Amino acid sequence: MTDGDGRHRLRDAEHVLHGPEGSGAWRRLLYAVYVVALLAGLYGFTIVRALVEVVGPTWRAQGLVGPIAAAAGALLVALLALGHLAGRRRGPVTPDLPWIEHVVASSVDRRLTLRDAWRLPVTGLAAGGTVVGGVLGAALWAGGATGPVTAVVGVVGGLATGVALAVLWLAGQVVSDPAVERRSFGAAVAVSMRPRAALRGLGLEGLRAHSARSSRLGGAVLAGDPRAMRLEAASPVRRGRSLRLRSRGRERTLVARDLLGMRRQPLLLVGGLALVVPGTAAAAWSLAAPSAPVAGLVVGVLLAQLGGGLWGEGLRLQGDTLGAPRLLGGSVEQEALAHSVLPVVLFALAGATGAVPVTLLAGGSLLGALLVVLVLALTATAAQWVAAFRVGPPTLAFAAESGAALLVLWWAWPLVLGVVVGTLALAFPGPVAVLALGALAMLARRSLQRAAVAHRD
Numbered sequence: 315m316t317d318g319d320g321r322h323r324l325r326d327a328e329h330v331l332h333g334p335e336g337s338g339a340w341r342r343l344l345y346a347v348y349v350v351a352l353l354a355g356l357y358g359f360t361i362v363r364a365l366v367e368v369v370g371p372t373w374r375a376q377g378l379v380g381p382i383a384a385a386a387g388a389l390l391v392a393l394l395a396l397g398h399l400a401g402r403r404r405g406p407v408t409p410d411l412p413w414i415e416h417v418v419a420s421s422v423d424r425r426l427t428l429r430d431a432w433r434l435p436v437t438g439l440a441a442g443g444t445v446v447g448g449v450l451g452a453a454l455w456a457g458g459a460t461g462p463v464t465a466v467v468g469v470v471g472g473l474a475t476g477v478a479l480a481v482l483w484l485a486g487q488v489v490s491d492p493a494v495e496r497r498s499f500g501a502a503v504a505v506s507m508r509p510r511a512a513l514r515g516l517g518l519e520g521l522r523a524h525s526a527r528s529s530r531l532g533g534a535v536l537a538g539d540p541r542a543m544r545l546e547a548a549s550p551v552r553r554g555r556s557l558r559l560r561s562r563g564r565e566r567t568l569v570a571r572d573l574l575g576m577r578r579q580p581l582l583l584v585g586g587l588a589l590v591v592p593g594t595a596a597a598a599w600s601l602a603a604p605s606a607p608v609a610g611l612v613v614g615v616l617l618a619q620l621g622g623g624l625w626g627e628g629l630r631l632q633g634d635t636l637g638a639p640r641l642l643g644g645s646v647e648q649e650a651l652a653h654s655v656l657p658v659v660l661f662a663l664a665g666a667t668g669a670v671p672v673t674l675l676a677g678g679s680l681l682g683a684l685l686v687v688l689v690l691a692l693t694a695t696a697a698q699w700v701a702a703f704r705v706g707p708p709t710l711a712f713a714a715e716s717g718a719a720l721l722v723l724w725w726a727w728p729l730v731l732g733v734v735v736g737t738l739a740l741a742f743p744g745p746v747a748v749l750a751l752g753a754l755a756m757l758a759r760r761s762l763q764r765a766a767v768a769h770r771d
Contacts, residue, residue, distance in 0.1 A: 324426055327417050339434055347441045354449045362450060365609065366457030374459075376603075385592065390475065392588065397479045398499075399581075401486020403547060406435040407516065408528040414521050428513045428521075432484070436509075439476040439483075447472015481506045487524060493517020536721075540701075541634045554578040564642045568652035572628035576656065582624045587664050589621025595668035598686045601740060602678030608741070615690065615736040618665070619729055622694030625660050626702060628653035633702035636766055646766045647759070650703075654695050661691040689739045692751060697732030699758035703765035704728070731757070 328337070373379055409418065409431040418427045451468020454460045485502040488494055494515055506512045527546055534542035554577045561567055576583050596614030632646075632653055640649065665687035673683035704727075735754045739747035 321426060323420075323422055324417070331413075339430070343434055343438055347438065347445070350442060351445045354445050358446075358449045359453050359456075362453035363457045366454055366459050369609070370457060370459050394475075394479055394482050398482040398486045399549075401483040402490040403486075403549060404527050404531060405487025405490070405524050406480060406483045407431045407487060407513065407521065408525045409521070411522065411525050411529075414518065414525060418521065419518055423514070424516065425510050425514045428516065432509055432513055435483070436477065436480040439480045440473055441476070443472040443474075443476025443479070444469055445472070447475065484509070484512055487520070488512055488515070491516055491520035493520060540630075544630065551578045553580065564644050565648070565652040565655075567642060568628070568649060569655045572653060572656040575627055575631075576625070579627070582627065583660075586621040586624040586660065589617045589624070590661060590664040591621075591668035593617030593619075593621055593668070594665040594687055594690055595672045597690065597736075597740060598669035598673045598678070598683050599676055601686060602673045602676035602682065611740060612733065612737055615693075615733050615740070616729075618661075618690045619694050619697060619732040619736065621664070622657060622661050622691070623698055623701070623729070625657040626653075626695070626698035628656065629698050629702040633704075633765060636703075646762060650699065650762055654699075657695055657698065658691050661694060662687055665690060685743075686740060689747070689751070690736055693732050693736040693739065693754060696735075696751075696754045696758040697728045700731060700761045701728035703758075703761040705765055705768045 331337070373382065407428050409428065413427075418424060420427070447468040447470075448465065449468070450472075451465040454464045454468075455462050481503065485499070485506040488506055489499070489502045494517070505515070531543060531546050534540075534546060554574065557574055557577065559567070559571055559574055562570055593614045593616070596610050597618065598614075600608070600611035600614060629650065632649055636646065640646075642649075666684070669683040669686050670680065673686070674680065704724075731754065735750045738750045
């Protein structure tokens with residue numbers, strides 16, 4: 315079949331499915347890009363420029379521009395790596411299952427049938443990267459930190475980053491496709507840089523799996539079901555399959571189970587370290603250096619919370635299985651405390667690695683650094699209790715008017731709570747810190763009790 319015949323048949327299929335005006339996917343994408351650009355220009359540009367004008371001279375005087383740029387580069391590399399890993403589970407080319415069965419499986423060239431399914435995500439990522447890069451570059455220029463060339467560099471760099479993220483995302487899907495012969499990472503990236511060849515090589519089995527997983531992930535997000543989303547997003551366990559768990563008593567067996575799970579999923583350990591170490595370092599530097607901005611403390615606490623959350627898999631497993639009989643006996647509080655041992659120990663070791671050297675270099679005390687680590691470890695673990703043992707989202711989260719905003723708030727509530735309490739406890743030591751930590755501990759315990767009662771009902 316020639317390309318002309320294939321395009322004609324493809325237009326006929328689109329007309330039957332969507333009518334003469336098409337599916338409207340491109341209009342929705344362009345509108346989303348317009349909203350993002352508008353908000354980024356109004357709020358993002360203003361906030362970043364104010365930050366550059368206020369703390370930029372201090373950072374330059376202290377020689378922090380280089381380390382901050384290096385940290386930004388490391389985060390960018392981590393984002394690209396995360397995009398490739400995500401593509402192995404849910405790639406960018408995920409058309410609806412009926413389209414796969416009736417159009418992609420036909421004799422029409424697969425490159426044509428998957429063309430829009432690829433062009434939509436790559437256009438969205440490229441446009442988003444361009445907007446973010448342009449806003450950052452323009453804000454640095456307007457804040458007096460650099461010259462006008464930075465705005466151009468930001469636009470070009472953002473566009474390149476968005477395209478690179480899309481290519482690596484597609485490379486992950488190519489690597490995971492059963493119809494594609496075994497390829498290395500480099501070979502998959504090389505093929506993905508030629509999207510026509512990559513699309514033509516994708517098999518029906520892989521497309522069905524990615525499309526079905528995309529639908530289930532979307533349903534889990536809309537239903538507010540963290541367990542279903544984790545099961546869909548998690549990669550199959552291939553490491554440590556020969557290791558076995560032995561009985562060591564009730565609490566020690568639970569701790570050993572969490573340690574075995576961490577050995578089987580080393581990316582959780584590495585990802586937590588990559589976030590906790592710089593997070594505790596930033597928080598400790600903000601408290602030890604008199605001229606450090608408050609924003610550094612907030613960012614440090616946020617990174618520490620995100621990293622500590624990766625180590626709470628045992629707590630999340632308990633939250634998912636609260637309704638099942640406890641084979642080892644004991645109360646739900648004892649089980650939750652046992653599952654909290656490994657996250658606290660890991661946080662203490664990683665946090666001390668980041669906080670102690672920075673505090674000593676900034677002229678602070680060792681006791682101050684250890685207090686920072688202790689407060690962040692407690693708040694991160696307590697926030698994980700709130701996240702792991704929360705019940706279903708409120709009924710209003712499924713309303714047509716305000717449902718989306720409430721659902722996002724319900725998802726982000728434990729993280730926001732941990733960041734707020736951690737920041738208050740570190741910024742205002744004394745009665746305020748004690749009250750904030752005590753309130754968070756009571757809320758965490760209350761979340762566990764409510765979840766246990768809900769599962770019994």
